[in-house]
Amino acid sequence: MRRSRGPRRAGRRCRTRPRQRAALATLGAGRHRTRHPRRHLHRPDPRPPQGPSVGALNVYSRTTNGLDKADRDALLLLATHASLALATTDAVTRAELEVAHLRKAIASRDVIGQAKGIIMARRGVSADEAFDLLRHTSQDLNIKLAELARTLTDRHTELDLPTH
Secondary structure (H helix, E strand, O other), X not given: OOOOOOOOOOOOOOOOOHXXXXXXXXXXXXXXXXXXXXXXXXXXXXXXXXXXXXXXXXXOOOOOOOOOHHHHHHHHHHXXXXXXXXXXXXXXXXXXXXXXHHHHHHHHHHHHHHHHHHHHHHHOOOHHHHHHHHHHHHHHHOOOHHHHHHHHHHOOOOOOOOOO
């Protein structure tokens, strides 16, 4: 006769070993109870790369001391090529991010200039006073200055600004 072990659970929790918990904690995935704790290891980092890139090339042999000097030299050459490729990719990524940020800044500057022009025409104030008004309004409303300027330029016909 089979002995009952009590009610069966629909899902079992994955129990991580102490070594796995330590590795997950160092990767910032600690204290997460998930069915598959290794999923945290494969998520791409959406932030731009900062600092030097770090990598590893692990090579295994089926026998003890299975790699001779020629193998080690070939692997060193391979690792050097891989690090150069990684450094080039890192430099290109940084350059592309910088270009994107500069394009965004130029677009924002144009929109802010248009918004300043609208305020100057309607209120009869100088460029510095118009920018100060935009800046103070942006801070009071807690929105980015470029977004405020874009809204003003898109909807300037709908807005009734008090005249000076």
